[in-house]
Amino acid sequence: MSTATDAPVPTTTLLRRSRRVRGGALVLLAVVLVLVCAGSIALGSRGVGLADIWAGSTGSTDGFDQAAVAKRVPRTLLAALAGAALAVSGLVMQGITRNPLADPGILGINTGASLAVVVGIAWFGLAAPTSYIWTAILGAGLAATFVWFVGSLGRGGATPLKLTLAGAATAAALTSFVTAVVLPRPDISENVVSWQIGGVGGATDEGLLRLVPFLAVGALVCAVTARGLDLLGLGDELAAGLGVHVTRTRLLAAVGGVVLCGATTAVCGPIAFVGLVVPHVCRLLVGVDHRWLVPFSALGGACVLVAGDVLGRVVLPPGEVDVGIVTAVLGAPVFIAVVRRRRVREL
Amino acid sequence: MTALAAPPPATAPRQDTVDRVRAGRRRRSRRRRVVVGVLAVLVLLAFVASLALGPTVYTPLEVLRVVLGQDVPGAEFTVGRLRLPRASLALLVGLSFGLAGVTFQTLLRNPLASPDVIGVTEGASAAAAVAIVSFGLSGAGVSVLAVAAGLAVALAIYLLAYRRGRVAGTRLVLIGIGAAYLMQSVVAWQLERATDVEIAGALRWLTGSLNGARWSDAVPVLLTLVVLGTLVLVQDRDLAASRLGDDAASSLGVRVERMRLLTLVAAVGVICVATAACGPIAFLAFLAGPIAARVVGPHGSLLVPASLVGALLTLVADFAGQHAFGTKLPVGVVTGILGAPYLLYLIVRVNRAGGTL
Numbered sequence: 060m061s062t063a064t065d066a067p068v069p070t071t072t073l074l075r076r077s078r079r080v081r082g083g084a085l086v087l088l089a090v091v092l093v094l095v096c097a098g099s100i101a102l103g104s105r106g107v108g109l110a111d112i113w114a115g116s117t118g119s120t121d122g123f124d125q126a127a128v129a130k131r132v133p134r135t136l137l138a139a140l141a142g143a144a145l146a147v148s149g150l151v152m153q154g155i156t157r158n159p160l161a162d163p164g165i166l167g168i169n170t171g172a173s174l175a176v177v178v179g180i181a182w183f184g185l186a187a188p189t190s191y192i193w194t195a196i197l198g199a200g201l202a203a204t205f206v207w208f209v210g211s212l213g214r215g216g217a218t219p220l221k222l223t224l225a226g227a228a229t230a231a232a233l234t235s236f237v238t239a240v241v242l243p244r245p246d247i248s249e250n251v252v253s254w255q256i257g258g259v260g261g262a263t264d265e266g267l268l269r270l271v272p273f274l275a276v277g278a279l280v281c282a283v284t285a286r287g288l289d290l291l292g293l294g295d296e297l298a299a300g301l302g303v304h305v306t307r308t309r310l311l312a313a314v315g316g317v318v319l320c321g322a323t324t325a326v327c328g329p330i331a332f333v334g335l336v337v338p339h340v341c342r343l344l345v346g347v348d349h350r351w352l353v354p355f356s357a358l359g360g361a362c363v364l365v366a367g368d369v370l371g372r373v374v375l376p377p378g379e380v381d382v383g384i385v386t387a388v389l390g391a392p393v394f395i396a397v398v399r400r401r402r403v404r405e406l
Numbered sequence: 407m408t409a410l411a412a413p414p415p416a417t418a419p420r421q422d423t424v425d426r427v428r429a430g431r432r433r434r435s436r437r438r439r440v441v442v443g444v445l446a447v448l449v450l451l452a453f454v455a456s457l458a459l460g461p462t463v464y465t466p467l468e469v470l471r472v473v474l475g476q477d478v479p480g481a482e483f484t485v486g487r488l489r490l491p492r493a494s495l496a497l498l499v500g501l502s503f504g505l506a507g508v509t510f511q512t513l514l515r516n517p518l519a520s521p522d523v524i525g526v527t528e529g530a531s532a533a534a535a536v537a538i539v540s541f542g543l544s545g546a547g548v549s550v551l552a553v554a555a556g557l558a559v560a561l562a563i564y565l566l567a568y569r570r571g572r573v574a575g576t577r578l579v580l581i582g583i584g585a586a587y588l589m590q591s592v593v594a595w596q597l598e599r600a601t602d603v604e605i606a607g608a609l610r611w612l613t614g615s616l617n618g619a620r621w622s623d624a625v626p627v628l629l630t631l632v633v634l635g636t637l638v639l640v641q642d643r644d645l646a647a648s649r650l651g652d653d654a655a656s657s658l659g660v661r662v663e664r665m666r667l668l669t670l671v672a673a674v675g676v677i678c679v680a681t682a683a684c685g686p687i688a689f690l691a692f693l694a695g696p697i698a699a700r701v702v703g704p705h706g707s708l709l710v711p712a713s714l715v716g717a718l719l720t721l722v723a724d725f726a727g728q729h730a731f732g733t734k735l736p737v738g739v740v741t742g743i744l745g746a747p748y749l750l751y752l753i754v755r756v757n758r759a760g761g762t763l
Contacts, residue, residue, distance in 0.1 A: 160580070165587075212754050220576050224518065224753055227583055231688060232746030235739045238609060243733035256594045331587065380595055387591030394584040395566055398577055 081351055084344065088358040092139065095365045099135040100128060102369055137262035137270075138368045138382065139361040141327050142337075144274050144319040146360025149334020150341075150352055151281050151316035154288035155309050156207070159339070159397055160219045163199070163320035164331020167230035171202020172324035174233045174240075177251055181240050189269050192325040196273070199321030202229060203313060257328040257383020259368055266326055273322035278357070280315030284308055285349035292347060330383045332390025333360055339397060434705050441702050445714040449497070452721035456493045457485055460729065492619040496720045496737070498627040499616075499680040499687065502635070504716020506677035507691025508698065508708045509638055512645055513666055516575040517752065520692040521556075521677050524582025527686035528589035529559030530678035534685075535596040535611045549626045549682045556678035557671065559585055613738030614687030616724050623683040630679040634672040635713075641669045642707045688738045689745025690716060696748075 101112050111124040145163060152161040152168075163169050175198020179185035185194060206229050210222035237255070241248045287308035290298040295305050320334070341355040364382060367389065371380035457469045464472075464481050471478050472485045507520040521527050533555030537543040543551070563585055567578035593611050609615050644665045648655040652662050677691060694716035695708060702711045720737060723744065727735035 209750050209753060220580060221753055223580060223583060225750060227523075228746045228749035228753070231742050231749075235613065235688065235742030235746070238613065238739045239731070239735055239743070242609075242735060242739075253598070256598060378599060381598060384591045384595045384598070387587055387594075391584045391588035391591070394587070395581050398580045398584065399566060399569065 081345055085351075085354055085358065088355065088362070092358055092362050092365070095362050095369070096135050096139060099138065099365050099369045100131045102373055133262040133264050133267055134259050134368070135365055136267055137326065138259045138365045140267070140270065140274055141259060141323045141330065142333055142360035142362070142364025143357040144277065144323045144360070145330060145333040145364070146337035146356040147278060147281050147353055148316040148319040148323075150338035150349070150356045151284070151288065151312045151319075152334065153338055154291060154349060155312050155316070156222060157292065158219045158222050160223050160335065160394065162332060162335035163316070163324075164329060165223060165335060165394070166203070166206050166226035167228075167233060168199045168203045168206070168226075168317065168320055169324045169329035169331065170230040170233040170237075171205075172196070172199040172321045173255060173329055174198055174237050175201070176325055177237050177240050177247075180247055180251075181244050188266065192269065192273055192322050195325035196318055196321035199317045199324065200314075202233070203317050205229060207313075253381075254328040256381045257330040257386075258381035259327050259364075260379065260381070262326075270322055270326050273318060277315050277318035277322065278353075280311060281319070282353050284312040284315065285353050288312060288349045289347065328383060330364070330386055332386045332394065333364055335397075336386075336390045336393045337363055339393065434703060438702055438706055438711075442711055442714065445701070445711060445718065449714055449717045449721065452718055452725070453493055453497055456496070456721055456725045457489045459725075460484070460489065491621050491624060492616050492724070493721065494621075495619040495624045495627065495684060496616055496724050497717050498624055498631060499684050500690070500717030500720030501713045502627060502631055502676045502680035502716070503687060503690040503720070504694035504698075504713040505631075505635055505638060505709060506673040506680075507693075507716065508695035508712035509645070509669055509673040510691070511695045512649060512708065513670060514575060514578065515649070516579065517692075517696055518579045519575060519582070520695065521560075521674070522686060522689060522691045523586070524563055524579060525585035525589055526556045526560050526563075526582075526674060527677055527681045527691065528586045528593070530556040530681040531611050531686040532589040532592040532596070534682045535593050539596045539600040545622065546626060549630075549679045552682035553675050553678040556674045556681070559589065560670065560674050609736050609738070610685040612685070613736060613742055614681075614685035614690075615736030615738055616684050617734075617736060619684070627680050627683050630676055634675045637672040638669055638676070639709055641665055642709055645669060645709070646707050685738060687720065688742035689749070690719060690741050693719060693741070693745050693748060696752075 112128050114125050114128075149162045152163065152166065153159060155161075172195035175194045176185070176191050179190070179194040185191065206222065206225045209229075210218075210225040212221075237251070241251045287298075287303050290301050290303045291305065291308060293301075298308075299305050323330070337360045338352065338356050341352050341359055345351045345355055364386070367385040368382040371382050371385045374380060454466055454469060457473075458464050458466055462480075462484055464485060468478050468481045469485055472481050473490065478485075503522075507522070510519055510521050510524075510526075511517050518524075530552035533551045534548050537548045537551045541547075563578060563582050566581050569577070590612070597611065610617070644655070644660040647658045647660050648662060648665065650658075656662050694712045697719075698708050698711035698715045701715075702708065719741065723740040724737040727737050727740040
């Protein structure tokens with residue numbers, strides 16, 4: 060009856076352990092990503108001919124069609140980067156907390172990042188785009204620490220229900236604070252409200268360049284801790300017995316995850332459920348080995364977010380649905396399915 | 407039921423024990439009456455205060471004359487047209503949220519299973535937003551759609567949480583949280599589509615707001631509260647019995663399944679109509695029941711005290727939102743800032759007590 064019986068979920072790993080099979084699948088996923096990105100550049104609320112697509116993607120902006128395509132290029136890249144970052148961040152958080160429901164959106168960490176940025180803009184006159192990213196990472200870190208602290212108090216440690224509730228409560232409170240900060244400032248409220256939904260529509264080349272170093276550092280940290288996360292999955296005592304510095308591994312991985320989701324939120328706004336769904340699907344494919352899960356989640360997350368963005372653009376023409384809404388509509392059922400799959404005792 | 411012959415006790419209970427039990431029961435019922443009376447007086451005071459106080463202050467006598475329909479220069483517009491509909495709507499939705507919230511919490515035996523945590527009010531809010539933005543409806547049509555969506559969400563959560571012959575509370579709450587996310591994204595999508603909606607108007611469907619309250623908003627809430635609220639209140643005894651557990655309740659003559667279905671549907675109706683009028687006021691339904699339990703004590707029904715607490719919270723939070731801060735905050739923002747710490751406190755306290763949550 061205790062949580063110590065947290066045996067790894069008995070999943071049927073679809074891809075057997077052969078390195079060649081998994082490597083092949085990874086390459087296949089990369090090809091899929093390239094195709095999805097090509098689709099994202101070609102498709103949109105404005106139909107564009109092939110010649111204009113080619114000219115637009117190579118930087119030419121003659122005429123409406125080419126200009127529209129040229130705007131889709133940074134947007135696609137941002138969606139790919141954000142998807143990869145959020146998926147890896149979710150994966151790492153699920154690994155640290157040994158909690159199948161962890162996700163930067165559900166745990167309220169993205170909301171913490173939002174609040175920090177909004178407070179920075181409204182009260183401290185933050186204007187430099189790079190400072191948004193730093194502030195968002197700080198806010199995400201504070202929210203993550205708080206949620207983890209509250210969720211792991213008492214017996215049984217951080218159970219999925221406690222963490223999810225702590226996250227939901229924190230997100231609700233922080234959302235109220237965001238509203239309270241923004242409402243008296245009509246000059247910024249319009250932008251903040253649309254940013255709060257979460258989307259990749261406003262992407263620019265400069266914005267991408269500023270984001271990349273943060274994501275690179277975060278991804279590197281997560282990749283380094285992959286082996287440690289595998290061993291943490293066996294339980295803290297066993298991991299320590301196998302020579303893992305438990306606290307250090309957990310802290311390092313958390314920093315990596317927080318940097319990834321904080322930086323992404325600063326640019327795209329809070330996007331939930333990518334970090335929940337993608338790692339679960341990847342785990343079905345390749346099992347629990349984080350050294351494979353990290354690259355699979357990154358590529359998978361990129362595919363999902365780019366595809367979600369395309370879906371949002373073509374599903375209700377001529378309007379667009381922000382990708383944050385698309386991921387929530389697609390991801391919430393997966394969240395419910397995960398809850399249903401687990402035994403009551405584990406929840 | 408009591409006629410069934412119980413084996414005669416070996417020794418009759420001693421007289422002083424009987425007296426002690428009787429005195430305790432009397433004391434508790436007196437405390438309950440006092441608390442309910444005090445709550446009702448506080449609600450009345452808050453109602454009058456939100457009519458009388460503001461940028462222009464009126465005496466209670468002037469307020470009373472306006473309410474009675476007499477012509478008072480100046481006060482007639484401010485109090486009669488602006489403050490009275492708003493305070494009345496606050497009172498009605500507060501009663502509705504409190505009543506429905508505590509009904510859910512009692513029937514599902516879980517303080518977390520209140521309709522605003524598990525996505526019922528979010529469903530109603532999403533339906534109301536769709537009805538207004540996409541279909542251009544107003545009035546009764548919005549309420550009907552909101553109730554339908556609330557019932558659909560409640561049913562879906564219940565069925566999804568049902569596995570191997572029973573509904574586990576934890577699973578129900580988590581599935582409800584997922585449903586709430588889904589419904590919130592529908593609201594966000596509708597707000598994105600509505601180009602001409604102001605930020606303040608949009609907030610109504612996200613966190614709940616009483617801005618721009620009109621009499622036409624309050625009428626459906628009042629009617630629903632009278633009809634369905636009464637339906638819930640007459641189940642009071644059975645509801646209290648069901649807190650002992652299904653088996654005990656049915657041995658006391660309660661038709662548990664029928665009572666549960668009837669009461670839950672009525673509670674969904676009450677809260678969804680209220681949500682259609684003012685949006686999903688954050689954490690209101692979740693807070694009212696536990697606060698009422700704290701002031702009344704653990705015995706007896708919580709339906710009336712929780713409704714009064716809900717009304718009091720709404721009136722005070724709306725008043726504070728309008729006047730206490732530099733800017734006018736919607737009532738849902740105030741209750742959200744109040745309610746989330748309480749949820750965290752609940753998590754912490756249950757943990758320390760060693761319970762499983």
